[in-house]
Amino acid sequence: MAKIELNEVRKVYPGNVEAVKGVSLSIEDGAFVVLVGPSGCGKSTLLRMVAGLESITSGTVAIGERVVNALEPAERDIAMVFQNYALYPHMSVRRNLEYGLRNRKMAADEIARRVDEAAKMLEIAALLDRRPGQLSGGQRQRVAMGRALVREPAAFLFDEPLSNLDAKLRVQMRAEIRRLQRRLKTTSLYVTHDQLEAMTLADKLVVLNGGRIEQAGSPMEVYERPASLFVATFIGSPAMNLLPLGAGGLAGLTLPAGAASAAGAGETLGIRPEHMRLVEDGAPQPQDMVFDLTVSGVEVVGAESFIYGTLPEGGPEVAVRVPGYSHVEPGTRLVAAADTANLHRFDQKTGHRL
Amino acid sequence: MPKAVFPNRFLPYLLLAPQVAITLVFFYWPASQALYQSTLKEDPFGLKSKFVGLANFAAVLGDPDYLHSVRVTVVFSVSTAVLALALALFLATAAEKVVRGKAFYRTLLIWPYAVAPAVAGLLWLFMFNPAMGTFAYLLRDAGYRWNPLLDGDQAMVLVVVAAAWKQISYNFLFFVAALQSIPRSLIEAAAIDGASSTKRFWTIVFPLIAPTTFFLLVVNTVYAFFDTFGIIDAVTGGGPAQATQTLVYKVYNDGFVNLDLGGSAAQSVILMAIVIALTAVQFRYVERRVHYG
Ligand SMILES: Nc1ncnc2c1ncn2[C@@H]1O[C@H](COP(=O)(O)OP(=O)(O)OP(=O)(O)O)[C@@H](O)[C@H]1O
Numbered sequence: 211m212a213k214i215e216l217n218e219v220r221k222v223y224p225g226n227v228e229a230v231k232g233v234s235l236s237i238e239d240g241a242f243v244v245l246v247g248p249s250g251c252g253k254s255t256l257l258r259m260v261a262g263l264e265s266i267t268s269g270t271v272a273i274g275e276r277v278v279n280a281l282e283p284a285e286r287d288i289a290m291v292f293q294n295y296a297l298y299p300h301m302s303v304r305r306n307l308e309y310g311l312r313n314r315k316m317a318a319d320e321i322a323r324r325v326d327e328a329a330k331m332l333e334i335a336a337l338l339d340r341r342p343g344q345l346s347g348g349q350r351q352r353v354a355m356g357r358a359l360v361r362e363p364a365a366f367l368f369d370e371p372l373s374n375l376d377a378k379l380r381v382q383m384r385a386e387i388r389r390l391q392r393r394l395k396t397t398s399l400y401v402t403h404d405q406l407e408a409m410t411l412a413d414k415l416v417v418l419n420g421g422r423i424e425q426a427g428s429p430m431e432v433y434e435r436p437a438s439l440f441v442a443t444f445i446g447s448p449a450m451n452l453l454p455l456g457a458g459g460l461a462g463l464t465l466p467a468g469a470a471s472a473a474g475a476g477e478t479l480g481i482r483p484e485h486m487r488l489v490e491d492g493a494p495q496p497q498d499m500v501f502d503l504t505v506s507g508v509e510v511v512g513a514e515s516f517i518y519g520t521l522p523e524g525g526p527e528v529a530v531r532v533p534g535y536s537h538v539e540p541g542t543r544l545v546a547a548a549d550t551a552n553l554h555r556f557d558q559k560t561g562h563r564l
Numbered sequence: 565m566p567k568a569v570f571p572n573r574f575l576p577y578l579l580l581a582p583q584v585a586i587t588l589v590f591f592y593w594p595a596s597q598a599l600y601q602s603t604l605k606e607d608p609f610g611l612k613s614k615f616v617g618l619a620n621f622a623a624v625l626g627d628p629d630y631l632h633s634v635r636v637t638v639v640f641s642v643s644t645a646v647l648a649l650a651l652a653l654f655l656a657t658a659a660e661k662v663v664r665g666k667a668f669y670r671t672l673l674i675w676p677y678a679v680a681p682a683v684a685g686l687l688w689l690f691m692f693n694p695a696m697g698t699f700a701y702l703l704r705d706a707g708y709r710w711n712p713l714l715d716g717d718q719a720m721v722l723v724v725v726a727a728a729w730k731q732i733s734y735n736f737l738f739f740v741a742a743l744q745s746i747p748r749s750l751i752e753a754a755a756i757d758g759a760s761s762t763k764r765f766w767t768i769v770f771p772l773i774a775p776t777t778f779f780l781l782v783v784n785t786v787y788a789f790f791d792t793f794g795i796i797d798a799v800t801g802g803g804p805a806q807a808t809q810t811l812v813y814k815v816y817n818d819g820f821v822n823l824d825l826g827g828s829a830a831q832s833v834i835l836m837a838i839v840i841a842l843t844a845v846q847f848r849y850v851e852r853r854v855h856y857g
Pocket residue numbers: 223224225227228229247248249250251252253254255256403
């Protein structure tokens with residue numbers, strides 16, 4: 211167990227592709243940190259630099275108290291779970307689990323003890339004599355986890371380990387990874403582009419965009435106080451409603467007297483769908499902002515529905531969460547309201563939170 | 565699979581005819597001729613021949629020269645196959661590590677395959693000919709008694725090297741493809757698992773390319789058995805003292821030089837049996853490989 215410290219880490223690939231542009235990040239001992247961001251933002255690159263699979267152009271990576279820049283992957287005391295599992299296809303599951311321990315010349319009885327323990331923990335004891343090719347996707351995923359577990363490393367690194375599983379299994383494995391990590395208290399760095407996975411797993415969420423950290427914090431912090439327009443739209447589904455204000459405000463949007471003077475042109479207001487309601491469910495309060503909407507579509511999720519509506523004069527589309535099954539027809543005109551206490555304000559030019 | 569329906573019932577036979585004719589003329593006819601010849605014995609003047617049954621086979625298999633040639637063939641084929649495979653694998657793994665000019669490097673390595681066997685043999689002969697070869701000169705300068713014209717072992721080394729050289733390109737291509745089909749994450753996982761690069765090669769890479777290696781082993785053995793006549797003829801002519809006379813070379817020598825048609829035909833039939841056996845092994849294997857992936 212160890213903390214991981216990244217200091218101004220940069221990566222420039224041949225051909226002058228700057229994939230990671232100076233990332234500093236501190237991961238507490240035993241923490242579960244999730245790196246999330248859109249495709250190509252440098253998540254894998256960053257993780258692979260920590261693992262030692264990619265050279266570090268500049269900056270330092272420290273695991274425990276050691277700077278590991280110059281160390282081989284094997285010397286960094288980390289274990290990694292790959293997206294395609296990377297199980298050795300010609301070895302039995304048992305051999306797969308043992309491989310890293312045998313290479314380290316561990317005593318046979320200790321190897322057996324660890325393999326049995328991991329197999330029990332992951333419920334793969336019955337599969338130990340099979341080859342990876344004879345396993346289902348979920349079972350392979352467990353074996354890949356097992357191979358990391360038996361090492362008892364200072365840190366686990368995960369690169370989108372669940373993205374090859376179907377939706378149901380993904381949710382199940384997600385919970386299992388969380389449970390295991392809580393139990394073992396091994397520092398973990400987890401990469402995903404799935405914001406839901408990120409929100410549910412993380413102690414600390416790191417949102418990456420274009421090779422830079424946009425925001426780092428607890429999932430709730432990031433959700434409730436997104437530091438930028440990018441984070442505001444990336445985290446949360448459906449995304450936060452964005453209302454860019456012009457000189458005359460925004461057509462179809464009425465702000466309460468106090469807020470109207472505070473929020474001016476050059477600002478973008480943000481409000482989450484769950485903070486919106488239809489006015490027929492309750493008259494607007496003095497602190498409410500009011501939307502004039504034409505319904506463009508309805509998405510029924512089950513316990514709740516999202517009504518999508520557009521503001522007049524080609525204004526932006528906003529989503530309103532309503533409980534239960536909504537029967538609203540597209541084209542209907544609606545009035546929606548939202549408490550300005552839940553409003554987020556961003557600078558249009560810089561995208562930063564105000 | 566949908567069945568094709570031809571408008572005319574003779575058309576399909578007509579379309580097949582050229583293929584069938586070629587097979588008949590170029591394989592079944594010579595093969596049956598060889599079988600027929602192998603049961604005949606010609607008089608010394610080639611005027612009459614009489615049926616002798618399996619006597620030719622008995623003579624061939626009882627001939628110490630023939631058994632010597634079998635040994636020569638085994639040594640030659642195994643050495644050639646192993647050398648060609650080992651060098652090609654070495655070059656292919658090296659090619660994986662090349663960062664710049666990968667394509668150029670690979671292209672260069674493929675060229676030898678385009679060289680005709682006899683020409684390949686001549687190239688090596690020129691380089692190592694004791695009278696005029698550059699390398700022969702260097703070897704002698706280094707104090708090594710190099711004379712493949714007199715020393716059977718040296719002659720064997722020379723034909724093996726020449727034969728292997730030509731096959732390296734082919735093997736190289738297959739090995740490069742096999743190496744590329746190994747997911748990079750597997751190698752990375754092994755690196756994290758604490759395996760040195762040598763260990764990774766022997767415990768991960770080598771087992772994973774084993775199907776290709778086995779396939780190439782069969783192909784190379786068949787090549788060394790049957791396709792190296794040109795090289796041997798150009799480099800040593802089977803000599804010195806039959807030290808490099810492989811089975812194929814002996815068929816030619818006994819049949820066309822010594823004019824023992826019956827014996828030569830019997831040898832051909834035995835060779836044919838060996839090809840069929842090797843091909844059967846290969847096919848079974850290739851089939852298994854298809855199911856493997
Ligand atoms: N070997 C490489 N050579 C050159 N550029 C690379 C290399 N690997 C990645 N890149 C580039 O670096 C950037 C970051 O890649 P990276 O794989 O880290 O993205 P990612 O965030 O993991 O994306 P994804 O979610 O799609 O896996 C991309 O623009 C990619 O094109």
